[in-house]
Amino acid sequence: MSHLLRSRRDAVLGRWVELVTEGTRGRMTEGEVRSELTELYGLVEGALTDPGGTTAGELRAALADISRSRARQGFSPTETAVAVFALKRAVHENLDGTGGDAAYADFIDFSAYIDELGLATFETYANAREQVIADQAEQLLELSTPVVKLWDGILGVPLVGTLDSARTQVVMETMLQLLADTGSRYAVIDITGVPAVDTEVAQHLLKTVMAARLMGAECVISGIRPQIAHTIAALGIEFGDIVTKSSLADALAYAMRGSGLRVLSGTDA
Amino acid sequence: MTIEPAGEMPISGNDDVVRVRQLVRTAAASAGFSLVDQTKIVTAASELARNTLVHGGGGSVGIDQTVGDRGKHGLRIVFTDRGPGIPDLEQALVEGWSSGNGLGLGLSGTRRLVDEFSLESEPGEGTTVTVVKWIR
Ligand SMILES: Nc1ncnc2c1ncn2[C@@H]1O[C@H](COP(=O)(O)OP(=O)(O)OP(=O)(O)O)[C@@H](O)[C@H]1O
Ligand SMILES: [Mg+2]
Numbered sequence: 001m002s003h004l005l006r007s008r009r010d011a012v013l014g015r016w017v018e019l020v021t022e023g024t025r026g027r028m029t030e031g032e033v034r035s036e037l038t039e040l041y042g043l044v045e046g047a048l049t050d051p052g053g054t055t056a057g058e059l060r061a062a063l064a065d066i067s068r069s070r071a072r073q074g075f076s077p078t079e080t081a082v083a084v085f086a087l088k089r090a091v092h093e094n095l096d097g098t099g100g101d102a103a104y105a106d107f108i109d110f111s112a113y114i115d116e117l118g119l120a121t122f123e124t125y126a127n128a129r130e131q132v133i134a135d136q137a138e139q140l141l142e143l144s145t146p147v148v149k150l151w152d153g154i155l156g157v158p159l160v161g162t163l164d165s166a167r168t169q170v171v172m173e174t175m176l177q178l179l180a181d182t183g184s185r186y187a188v189i190d191i192t193g194v195p196a197v198d199t200e201v202a203q204h205l206l207k208t209v210m211a212a213r214l215m216g217a218e219c220v221i222s223g224i225r226p227q228i229a230h231t232i233a234a235l236g237i238e239f240g241d242i243v244t245k246s247s248l249a250d251a252l253a254y255a256m257r258g259s260g261l262r263v264l265s266g267t268d269a
Numbered sequence: 270m271t272i273e274p275a276g277e278m279p280i281s282g283n284d285d286v287v288r289v290r291q292l293v294r295t296a297a298a299s300a301g302f303s304l305v306d307q308t309k310i311v312t313a314a315s316e317l318a319r320n321t322l323v324h325g326g327g328g329s330v331g332i333d334q335t336v337g338d339r340g341k342h343g344l345r346i347v348f349t350d351r352g353p354g355i356p357d358l359e360q361a362l363v364e365g366w367s368s369g370n371g372l373g374l375g376l377s378g379t380r381r382l383v384d385e386f387s388l389e390s391e392p393g394e395g396t397t398v399t400v401v402k403w404i405r
Contacts, residue, residue, distance in 0.1 A: 134284070162287050196290065196308055198315040199372045227308035234309065235316075235378030236364055 001091075001110045002048040005041070008094045013041050015090040020083045027073060036066060044087070044117075048110070060120060067121040071128035080125055084118035147174045147187075154186045154255045155179060156248070160193030168204035172211065179217045186255035187212055190248045192223030202237045209242050218243070218258070222251035280318055280348075281327040289318040289330055293346065296332050300344055301404055310344060310402045313382040316375040317348045317398050323369070325350025325396055335401065343384070343403040348396075355390040362388070 005012060021033045043062055046055035063084070070080045088111050095103065150156040157175050175187055189208070194201065209219040222245040224232070232239075245251040256263065276292050279285065293314040297307040314330075321328040328350025335345040355361045362380065367373030380386045385401035 227305040231312045234381045
């Protein structure tokens with residue numbers, strides 16, 4: 001088989017590039033596919049010539065690389081494996097049918113080897129995908145939560161996503177610092193974007209509110225959606241005398257009233 | 270009867286707690302739970318996963334779709350650890366009791382968030398908490 005890969009290199013490689021390029025449906029250019037596959041082709045050839053040698057290891061490493069980069073480009077694991085499997089078809093089309101039983105047995109072995117390589121990309125793909133997801137989750141957590149000024153004397157803290165201790169610490173410190181810097185009397189903590197409030201999140205919220213109180217500021221918690229309200233009640237969490245509002249708008253209105261501001265519509269003015 | 274395991278994963282760090290929440294959220298949504306019940310089971314799982322991590326020193330969770338009497342469907346979640354165990358189960362379930370500085374609402378609250386709750390623990394051996402929520 002390695003003989004055929006060498007003697008018909010241009011034809012087989014060319015056909016493989018063609019098959020794979022079709023499969024990418026425009027997400028990769030033929031040139032990109034060609035350079036990727038030319039490298040693989042050489043490694044497959046080497047691995048077949050010397051199965052126990054170092055090339056076999058290099059081949060797997062190269063496949064793993066390709067699999068990872070495909071995962072990042074958004075290819076499905078099937079697409080990545082199918083690209084590898086396409087080599088079988090390219091080879092098959094280039095068999096001249098003169099080798100008889102020996103060539104047939106040879107092709108079956110070759111085919112089994114390629115299957116194994118294709119399946120290996122599957123596994124790498126799954127791992128790579130998980131890594132991508134983990135990275136994204138980390139990035140989301142790392143996005144520092146902004147504390148914004150809603151009005152003179154009123155800060156807004158929109159919380160989005162998972163609140164863990166590390167992140168809450170950052171939010172709390174930023175908010176307290178800004179309360180001090182701006183001399184604000186109100187902070188509206190909006191939890192519309194928080195998917196679930198458990199005892200840990202609740203404890204963080206309570207601590208933040210207490211700390212703000214020590215600085216003479218009042219926190220209003222807004223955006224408690226019905227499903228969150230049910231859960232908080234069932235857990236037995238008590239927000240005590242902390243003011244809660246269903247929407248950020250209500251909370252802002254409350255804080256403005258408390259600051260002695262009145263909102264007039266154009267006709268009243 | 271248990272059908273179709275939806276997932277099994279280790280709990281050994283804070284990001285695993287986040288993953289458990291996501292796994293349960295997905296399983297509950299695809300099983301057809303209402304938004305309120307999804308949030309309840311996710312919150313319960315969050316509490317138990319954190320207990321497994323913080324008090325149990327890490328462990329694992331298994332999530333299964335399950336079918337009960339009269340063909341009702343639900344989600345069963347089992348948390349297991351080989352940690353220190355709980356010496357006094359009754360005390361652990363008291364609202365507001367915590368051996369650390371938590372709110373002490375995790376176990377007692379979780380019991381109210383789910384339909385079935387079982388707590389097994391052997392000091393020195395570990396703890397297993399099983400919860401089931403049925404689809405209404
Ligand atoms: N898996 C476990 N292994 C050992 N001890 C546990 C385990 N789960 C709970 N406990 C014990 O039960 C107590 C009560 O648990 P519970 O979840 O109600 O409160 P908490 O975790 O202390 O605080 P929080 O309100 O933040 O959950 C814990 O303080 C701990 O001593
Ligand atoms: Mg707890």
